[in-house]
Amino acid sequence: MSGAASDIGVAVVGAGGWGKNHVRNFAALGALRTICDQSEAVRARHAEAYPETTVTAELGRVLEDPAIQAAVVATDAPSHFEVARALLEAGKDVLVEKPLALRGADAERLVALAEERGRVLSVGHLLLFHPVVERLKAIIDAGELGEVLYLVCRRLNLGVVRHEENAWWSLAPHDLSIATYLLGADPTHVAATGGTFLQTDAGIEDVCFATVRYPAGRLAHVHVSWLDPHKTRMTTVVGSKKMAVFDDTSPDQKLRIYDKGAEPLPEAISYEQGVRVRTGDIVVPAVRMAEPLRRECEAFLESVRTRQPSRADGRSGLAVVRALEAGAKSLAEGGREVAVG
Ligand SMILES: NC(=O)c1ccc[n+]([C@@H]2O[C@H](COP(=O)([O-])OP(=O)(O)OC[C@H]3O[C@@H](n4cnc5c(N)ncnc54)[C@H](O)[C@@H]3O)[C@@H](O)[C@H]2O)c1
Known part of the structure; x- marks a missing residue:
């Protein structure tokens, strides 16, 4: 073995x-x-x-x-x-x-x-070691999508229902880490609401909807749930030039790049003509798959050998925990937007 x-x-x-x-x-x-x-x-x-x-x-x-x-x-x-x-x-x-x-x-x-x-x-x-997330990061950093405007992250399934932490703490670390990595900045504010249906006495949320703010007006919407009929692992990135979808449940189209966009027309003569919508090709980049956990373990051993931090170092873990904590506070306070500590 x-x-x-x-x-x-x-x-x-x-x-x-x-x-x-x-x-x-x-x-x-x-x-x-x-x-x-x-x-x-x-x-x-x-x-x-x-x-x-x-x-x-x-x-x-x-x-x-x-x-x-x-x-x-x-x-x-x-x-x-x-x-x-x-x-x-x-x-x-x-x-x-x-x-x-x-x-x-x-x-x-x-x-x-x-x-x-x-x-x-x-x-x-x-997921920072997922080959598709790596490719998406390279595409974003090369400016192919234009300015990244916002992300939508959905992580849904029926189970695993946890008893120690709620769906936010259990599932959102993945989405917060992806969004933070792709945007190259730490979250600044979180507003979250959720629902407690299975473990009402313990007050453990099964579903959570959060809006996470990043510098320069960028946003991530995070929807996590273990009480949903459909397994969904999806991140949509909307850029000013193009859009991308990372769908981890798709067997052969985990990454799709949409040559779609919309831009305001400064010289529009009517309200209807105010925005030009563009629809072009959908491209599925070929990404060579590897087990993300194997790559995470290899990156850890590499850090141990070289004493250099990996992209998933303690500081990135801290940024995510701070955002989780702000989200938890917001959940407890009925969805009020909370600054990340
Ligand atoms: N990265 C991912 O995709 C991912 C996926 C699932 C779980 N997790 C994380 O992995 C962790 C474990 O989750 P799980 O689903 O395996 O839970 P689990 O309950 O199945 O396993 C936890 C194990 O830890 C053991 N344990 C607890 N305290 C211990 C201690 N002080 N010393 C030695 N053993 C101890 C328990 O006996 C148990 O076998 C959680 O933090 C969870 O968030 C990460």
């Missing part, structure tokens, strides 16, 4: 539903050394699948093992901060699953701690 041995020893802390994918990837990269999980059932599964790997319930064994230089934190979101802090304090480089923390102040402490100790801190903003 393991690939050629890597020079870096990695522990995966939290090897459940998602963490098992980190286990698989770091094993394939020859870097997996230890799997740490509190659940006996999870440990038993991994002990059978990875007989050469240490499997433990004790975080202390990870902290004390000098052969482990780096660790992944894929525990449930409320424990990200404490587990990541312990690992950084023990001198490990750390990749924390999204969200980096559930409070901006905690995310800030992790970033500061990593900087003080000279440790790598990365965050599991998986």
Whole structure:
């Protein structure tokens, strides 16, 4: 199950539903050394699948093992901060699953701690390593779409219903990280409304509609839900010259570029003639696919080797947590627009 041995020893802390994918990837990269999980059932599964790997319930064994230089934190979101802090304090480089923390102040402490100790801190903003997002970023940066005016991000499905965090904290990190990466700027304001239908006593929102403001009047609309009949993973980018759609559920047209636009006519003689609408070709760029998580794991190992931050570094994780926190405040205050901390 393991690939050629890597020079870096990695522990995966939290090897459940998602963490098992980190286990698989770091094993394939020859870097997996230890799997740490509190659940006996999870440990038993991994002990059978990875007989050469240490499997433990004790975080202390990870902290004390000098052969482990780096660790992944894929525990449930409320424990990200404490587990990541312990690992950084023990001198490990750390990749924390999204969200980096559930409070901006905690995310800030992790970033500061990593900087003080000279440790790598990365965050599991998986989609920044998606080949289509990379291509879209190159297209935007080359000016092909013109000025980016706004984005619409939709991440919907039926389930997975979480009990520790709401749909905003669970799903929106992906969209906020994509929008922030594509726009090349941190969000400034968030206004969010949501609905609580399944876990009303706990007040956990199942659906959320947010308007996220960026500098220079740019906007992202983020709609996330785990209570929707249709699996949707879609990002629309509207530019002044062209428009693009990233549809991650499409098997063969994940990226479409629309030569469509509209421009005001300064010398219009009537209201109807005031805007010229243009409709041209739709192009589907050929993008060579690769597993985004594999690329995220490779980028983390590269950061550990070179000591250079990846595009999903702690600071990008912090910007997303701050926007999440502003959105949570707005949700609690009936949709009032909240400045990002
Ligand atoms: N990047 C992505 O696309 C993506 C997708 C799914 C989940 N996630 C993130 O991954 C994280 C885990 O989600 P999941 O769905 O795998 O949850 P999960 O509940 O299936 O797994 C969490 C595991 O962590 C273990 N655990 C909890 N606290 C621990 C501790 N202190 N020490 C050791 N083990 C501990 C639990 O026993 C469990 O096996 C969450 O933060 C989630 O947001 C990311």
